[in-house]
Amino acid sequence: MEKTLAPEVAAPAQVSGECRAPRTWRTPPPLSRSNFAALRAYVSDHVEEEGCDNTLRHAQTFLAGQALDAASVTAWLKEEGGYCDCEVLYNVADSPSERS
Numbered sequence: 276m277e278k279t280l281a282p283e284v285a286a287p288a289q290v291s292g293e294c295r296a297p298r299t300w301r302t303p304p305p306l307s308r309s310n311f312a313a314l315r316a317y318v319s320d321h322v323e324e325e326g327c328d329n330t331l332r333h334a335q336t337f338l339a340g341q342a343l344d345a346a347s348v349t350a351w352l353k354e355e356g357g358y359c360d361c362e363v364l365y366n367v368a369d370s371p372s373e374r375s
């Protein structure tokens with residue numbers, strides 16, 4: 276059994292205080308920021324009301340009603356860690372310039 280690292284041995288990459296954005300996107304999103312904000316708002320509302328069924332059901336419903344490339348947006352969400360509707364809310368960073 277290995278011992279857990281003492282706090283002072285924390286990785287030097289964990290430097291705080293310099294980043295302006297809490298998180299950034301790994302890949303540029305295939306949709307505009309306003310579309311992404313609308314997607315998040317839609318998913319948030321529906322996850323709250325209906326829950327998450329471990330799919331991107333609500334995200335896909337939203338995308339189906341938009342003139343967006345649903346397949347590439349879905350692939351992008353997964354790349355950012357959003358494998359289901361609630362993960363989109365938890366894992367996919369909001370627009371770096373906007374904080375919640």
Ligand SMILES: [Zn+2]
Pocket residue numbers: 327328329330359360361362
């Ligand atoms: Zn979920």
